[in-house]
Amino acid sequence: MDKNMISGEKARLLLKLKYLSPWSNRAIARHIEVSHQTVSRYFKSALTAGLTWPKVKSLDNDELITCLFPNYPFRKSNLIRPNCAEVYKRLNDRTHEKGNLKKEDYWREFLLEHGALGVGRTTFYNDLKSYRDDSDRSMTQFKAPGDYFFCDIAGSKVYIGINKDIPVSLFAGAFGDSDLAFMKGYVNENQESWLNFIEQVFIDVNGVPVFVVTDNAAALRTSRKNTKKITAQYRMFSEHYDFIPFDIPIRSPRYNYRAERTVRKFVDAILAYARELTFLDLDDFNTWLQSKVKEINNKISPKTNDTSTQRFLVREQQALRELNSKRFPLPIETHVITVQKDYKFVFEGGHYSIPENLKGQKVTVIVTKNEVEIKYKTKTVCIHTRLKKGERDSMKPEHMPMNHRVLVEQNKAHFIEWASQIDASVVTLVEAQYKGAGEPDYKARKACLQIQRLAKKGEFDKYVETCQWVVSLGRLTVTAFSDALQANVTSNEGLQEAYQLYQQQTQNNNGGRKHHVH
Structure with missing residues (x-):
């Protein structure tokens, strides 16, 4: 790539900062490590192309670069690069x-x-x-309402339970302009706890800030040393709620002073009191904690002569951006795979189809508690309901080539519907081919197609009578049925006793229904 060009992913972040944040070109340039002239050039190209932030979000990285620079000659260098x-x-x-x-x-x-x-x-x-990639990032501190939410974990723990043997970590956060505080206890300091805390804050205030600043959140990074490399789950979380994640550099407390101050409020005003009390469980502790947080937010500041709650309601709440009404489904696993010839992804024994036109392409598979989502580049291709234990696959016909779709469409229900129009004995014979097998069962389908072909040869009365005969004897295989037709067993007087007994029983059930084949 030309030295004056940047990657599609970095261009997307550049435009996100330009559209959503109050940062200057130089502040954005320092953050993503480009020149301020590059920031200006890319933003002018976006305006010329008529791109808005919602439009940018809908494009993948290659499409974005093409929209920004439609005449740029993309060339791949053949020069050897250093290891x-x-x-x-x-x-x-x-x-x-x-x-x-x-x-x-x-x-x-x-x-x-x-x-x-x-x-x-x-x-x-x-x-x-x-x-x-170890350069120190600087973060310009703005006081504009709705720009920042800072969050951190308190170093001190509270112990709950009758014996006070369960340690609880306190997650604390505050908005940058109003200093409105939030606190919640969690048993673990893992990624799920971080995301749950941030999401709960968004729900409580019914809005999303531009930046979420985390303080050394190791659970949200793939590398302890590099604060830019966030996990795939946190990246998807930030894209779902459309905010910019910012994890401060290590040993840089000045970046997160709001959250640090909220933590100090907890340590100074709440911690000692909390350790004297006994909380039966985590819900009991969090209920008590919320009442204390409310007291902190409603305390009048001697400097401004108002409360954090008042400042938030007057200035900050209206500046927050719209909250995505759909809650974020936390991924259990994420996989990047190359789509093979069988166009499917296998997880815990279940098969999930991928559109066959993506064969040979890399896709991202996101497995959540209830869904399996397939994404190609930045776009969602399809979403499957996650299979339960015992369910075999979720192969959608629209994902298959035309010559494969018939394998799914001609299923057990298809053949039973056809057999029910002929006779109950044919239904019994068809059902026997699927006995003990899941769907799709290609072996059973092959057998049912053979049963259909035998019916198309004519002599329908003989076909039905022979089927009734083999069912009466419990010989529920296609081979037995085919052999009985060829031997014309229904005209053999020595074999009629069992057949007549079965015929009397089925006539009572069928009500004398006429037989016909479609």
Whole structure:
């Protein structure tokens, strides 16, 4: 890619910050590590293309770049790039050795090895810098209402239960302008607890801020050292509620002063009192905690002569953006797979279909408690209801090639509907082919097609009588039925006793219904 171009993912973040946040071009440039001229150029291109933020969200990364720069000649460089992981491994391994090598030495080594076939010096160093990705991000602090929600975990714990043997972690947060505080206790400090706390705040205030600032939330990152690499679940959560996630750099408390102050309020005003009380369970503790949080939010500030609740209702609530009415389904697992020839994803023994036109493409599979969602790039392709134990598959006919759809459409119900128009004995014979098998059962389908073909040869009365005969004897296989037709067993006087007994029973049940074949 041209050195003046940025990736589609970074371009999406650039436009999101430009459309939703009050940041300047230079602040955005520092955040995503580009020049402020690049920010200006991309935003002007978006305006020229008539892109709004809802329109940007609907495009995948490649479509976004095409809309911004329709005439850009995308070219893939064939030049050899450095193995950054190997370079940093060798650098770290030799850190404490005498006369250890520098990056310049590795550049010279790369140049000698590849010469004109390798990238240039600037690209070499830029690749190393991008791989390291450890530059300190700065975050401009704005006081505009509705911009920020800060959240953190208190270091001190409260113990609940009759024996006070269950530790509870306190999640605390506050809005940047009004300082409206929120607190809730959780038994775990995992990702689910973080997302539940943030989502509950959104529901309580019926709105979403532009930024959610978390303080060293290790459960929301894929790397302890890199605060930019958030988990796939947290990324999907932020896209669902349309906010910008921001995890502050390590050992940078000034970034999250609002949440830090809320934590101090808990430690100073609530912690000692809470440890003297006995809470039977977590709900009991959180009910008591909410009453204390309400007291904190309704306390009059001597500086502003109003309360946090008043400031929030007057200034901040109306500045929040609209809340997505659908709650976020927390993914249990996420998978990135390449769609194979059988166009399906297998999870816990169940088969879930993927549109066959995506064969060979990479898709993201998101498994939640009740659903399995298939996404291609940034768009949802389909959503399956998650199969229960014993259910075999969820293969949708619309996802199949035309020659495969008939395999699903000709199911047990299809053949029983046909058999019911002929005779009850034919229904019994069809049902026997599916006995003990799930759907779709291709072996049973093959047998039922053979039963249909035998009916199309004519002599329908003989067909029905023979079917009644084999059913009366319990010989419920296609082979037995076919052999009986060929042997014309219904005209054999020595075999009529069992047949006549069955015929008398079925006539009472059928009410003398006429037999016909469609």
